[in-house]
Amino acid sequence: MMSSSVVGFDVGSVTSYIGAAKGGGVEIIANEVSDRCTPSCVAFNGASRFLGSAAEQQMVTNIANTVTSFSRLIGKMGNDPIVKIEREFAFYQIVCGCDGRAAIQVQINGNSVVLLPEQVLAMHLHKLAEIAEANLGTKIVDVVLSAPSYFTDRERRALLDASRIAGLNCMRIVSETTAIGIAYGLTKKDLPSVDQPPRNVAFVSLGNSSLQIAVISFNAGKMKVVSAACDPCLGGRDFDMCIFNHVAKEIEEKYNLKVLHNKKASLRLLKSCERLKKVMSTNSTKIPINVECLMDDTDISSSMNREFFESLCVPLLVRIKATMEKALAQSNLKPGELHSVELVGGGTRIPAVKKLVKDVFGMDGSTTLNADEAVARGCALQAAICSPAFKVREFSIVDACPYSISLHWKPTDELLESVNDDGAGELAKGTTTEVFKHLANFPSSKQLKFYRKGDFTLTACYSNPESLHIANPSIGTFKITNVVPTPPDSLCQVRIKARVNSNGIFTISNAVIMDRVEKEVDVPAEDSKAETTASAVTAQTKMDAVSEASVVNEPPKPPAAAVAPTTDTGAEQLPAKQKKVVLRPRDIPVEATTSHLSHEQLLEFTDFQAKLNQHDKIERERLHLKNALEAYVYEMRDKLETCLLQHTTVAERDSFKELLNETEDWIYGEGEDAKKSVISNRLDTLKQTGDRFCIRFSEFESRPLAIRALSNACENIQRVVESYSSGDSNYDHLCKEDMTKVENALRAKQQYLQTFLETVGKLQPTSDPSVFSADLYNAKNELDRICNPIISRPKPAPPPPPPAAASTENCGTKNEETNKGHVDDTTPNSSAKSATDLPNDCKEPKAPAAGEDMDVD
Incomplete structure (x- = not known):
């Protein structure tokens, strides 16, 4: 069971946000310096380690041991093309670690240490958990993590490994565009009902290092990702580099300073170029850029306007437009069928990007969502959905696989054409099959059948390696063991279930052998025996699995009325016994070899x-x-x-x-x-x-x-x-x-x-x-x-006064005379006379007659 406090972490390449379901809504948690965003930064100085804001303060003075954008390296191999690109942006050293994985080399206490990105991410996750615990006042164990929609199986498994190292239980990995859709859909109360056409919304997310676009359809209580397109190596930092390269060349010509050869100077100039880009997003006039003592005690100055900036970024804008058109084409929708286009991410604030949105989708982009916090809010809502401690209205989420997945196996000598197949599941022929197509819904499962005499191995990989941002398309191998046919030397049917789970991770969830066994079963009378037997066999062959108890323990159908035994030839006969071949499932183990870190x-x-x-x-x-x-x-x-x-x-x-x-x-x-x-x-x-x-x-x-x-x-x-x-x-x-x-x-x-x-x-x-x-x-x-x-x-209370005398002398005298003349209470005349002779002020009040109202103070 999950803890009472569940949070969502949006770990970006530059900043991270923490969302928590709290008080009937979602709260973005501020860190120790009261900032709602925490830098995704880890620094090492001597024997000390600094995280978050404390690490960011050391970026200039301790540049070689300050690690940023480590989420871009997680799950990557050292020879991946995207790692080569990251080396151009990184000011620290990226090397090849164990098993050829991309790793980070830093100095800790004077020693050179190689850390995997999973380890660095675990340090950052631990810091985010500490921030959440300080704010919520409770231990944080259960979290939901965001991941770019283009992340492969290897990268998603690496996220799970990082959360385990950090001591956290990752309940769900949510694609960033899906998290944005959750934040949109759960807060909208005017979505069309289930029996009406869905509302189609396009989401354009341009972050610091990647572009992600998705088209999602919404109905009341559910959402479905229709299409997804991305450019993993195009983000806001590429626009910064356009300015940086131009200004660095200008500095070299004007001041004879080679900024690119000095890491500290490059970092300071890059920060200034980022600020210039932000200012140009809101001003079309020429904006100055000044950096004091950039190199050799030299102050530099330059300027740029928006028009010139956009001319530098033409190649980037072409790539953005192509990605938008791809997402729209995959959705099979026309621009007029879209309800709106939501802009998320800091890069969407660039006016040229907004113009592209209008050109491709035929409408201006909407900013109803918080461009920086939308992913964290969606993760927090997903965490609340997963937690039993929160009551969230029912909301179904259907994601889409970013890549198609295939299974491969070695050819066999068995002639599958001669097999009498029962029709349940897909019969695996040849040496490969595509299990999940591009944009297939997940979580989902698919059942495959194999006819084998012994153990065999399945290899899962992505069908189109050219569509990946990594070099190795392999997902993993799955060895099906303990395949022992019954009877021996015969072909046995092995059913395997391939699944893409809610984290977007592929696995062979289970495997069973369908053993054919003979069992005695009861059959009806002679006149209907043939028909019943035929229908039973047909139904039996279409079942996924039939247990022994379901056949043997079924009692015979009793007659409609009790009839005395008779020797008449037309009398009803007792059911007969007959042997029948049934399928009995037997679980067999699956040995998976994936990119997960080993237990050691x-x-x-x-x-x-x-x-x-x-x-x-x-x-x-x-x-x-x-x-x-x-x-x-x-x-x-x-x-x-x-x-x-x-x-x-x-x-x-x-x-x-x-x-x-x-x-x-x-x-x-x-x-x-x-x-x-x-x-x-x-x-x-x-x-x-x-x-x-x-x-x-x-x-x-x-x-x-x-x-x-x-x-x-x-x-x-x-x-x-x-x-x-x-x-x-x-x-x-x-x-x-x-x-x-x-x-x-x-x-x-x-x-x-x-x-x-x-x-x-x-x-x-x-x-x-x-x-x-x-x-x-x-x-x-x-x-x-x-x-x-x-x-x-206190002093004791005074004694109570003596009882008061009779109110009138006449009343006392009359009472005395009445007492003397009293004979018996049962004498009606004397009692009536006594009551009549009393004065009016001394008579006892009469009880009200039945049905008469009583005055109540």
Whole structure:
């Protein structure tokens, strides 16, 4: 069962967003610096690791050990074309790691360490979980992760591995365009009903490094991805590079500076070009660009307007237009059949991109969704759908496979044409078959049948390798084992179920052998035996699996009425027994070999991650203690010249100042990398002296108030004792024993106060106090505890007054006469007379007659 708090992580190449279902909606969680987006950045400096905003601050000063865009490398091999492109953008070193995987080389504590992108992503996911936990106040375990829609099986499995290393349970991997569709569909209450034509919406997402476009149809309570197209290597950073390359060439001609040969200068100039692009998106005039001390203490300046910028980006705009047209063509829809086009991602703010949207789709792009947070919101809603702790209205989600998938196997000598097939599932012939077509719906399953005499292996791969952004189209191999036919040396039917699950991952979910066995079954009477047997065999061969119990345990049909046995030849006969061949399923194991990290690798990386997390915790505590030591030095140095001046001698001040100065020099020198225990000892040493001075000052300030508090309490109780002794009526209800206890307690505290005053009178401002204000407050509290319950005891209530006399003399006399003349209650005349003779004001009120209303106050 999932935890009560579930979150969605949108991990982009530059920034990440955290969405949480909360308070009937979705909240985007801010990080420790109150920023709603957290940089996707991990930095290593010495033995320390920095994540998020702290890592981003080191990008310029620690450029070689600051890793960004690691999500672009996850699940990739070192020879993939997309990795070659990433090397052009990365300022850190990308190498080939274990098994030929793309990896990242950094320096940790002076040692060269090679990390897989899965490990770096796990560090970032752990940071996002910490941010969510700090905001939600609960442990985060269950998450939903976003993935670009073009991610292959290998990359999606790598996401699951990264979440396992981070100690998280990834409940679902959602394509980014699908997450955007969820954020759109679940918030729209005006969608057409199921029996009406769907609302078709195109979503254009241009992020920092990729372009993704999808057409999704919506009805009330469901959505279906109709088409999807993408360009994995086209994003906002490519527009930045257009400006960067132009300005770098201009700088080389104008200032004779080769910016491309200096990583730090290139990073600073690239940041300035990104800001220039954003400003040109809202201004058509010429915009200046200035960078101080870019290289060799040289300040550079340039300028650019939007028209010239768009001329530089013509090749990029052509690729964007082609991707839009591809998505529209795959949907088999005309522009007029689209309801709207939603723009998502920072790159869609470029005016030239907006113009392309209108040219291709025939309408202006809508911005009803938050361009930066839409994916995170969709992931959070998907997390709420998966969680039993949230009640979300029913919403069906059908995604589309971005690539077609095929199965391959080695040819066999069996003649499948001679097999008497039962027609259930697809008969696998030849050596290959396409299991899932391009844009096929998922999650979905497909059943295939093989006739084999022994074990065999299936290889899954993508049907069109040229459509991939990676070099290896293989998905994995699946060995079907324990294939033992019954009877031996015969062909047995093996049914395998191929599935693309809700994470977009292909697998052979199970395999069964359909054994043919003979069983005795009951059959009807002779006149209908042939017809019934034929229909039973036909139905049996069309079933996926028939259990033994379903045939044997079925009782014979009883006759319509009980008839006595007879020897008549036309009487009904008992059912007969007959042998029949039935199919009985038998599960067999499937050994899968995929791109997942091995169990040993996961344990190794998880252990490494735990050690880094523990080191980060100790380092945070060390830095916190170091900051506390530094703050104490500055605080005490200031107090020695102000409030502690009259409470310390000249010799004490000089000695303590020298110790403070020595500690300050140590902090910025040898103490820079000192251990936590050493810093703690330094702080304790300072406090042994500094706190003693502070106690002198605090006692000097608080002592008069404490003396006054105890003195006032004694005076108040003394007045009560004197009033009691003088016979004051307010205290005459108090007993003598209790007042004796009050007098004794008062006398003891007065004596204690007198002793305290005598001791304090001998103290100098520079002397350490031997008695403390807290003792006075304790004495006051003890006095109040003993005396207050006695002196505040209320007087007892006065006795009740005697009962009042009769209201009138006549009434009393008449009652007396009536009592004398009373004979018996059962005598109606006498009782009636007594009631009649009473005056009106002395008569008892009559009960109301039946049906008469009573007045109720």
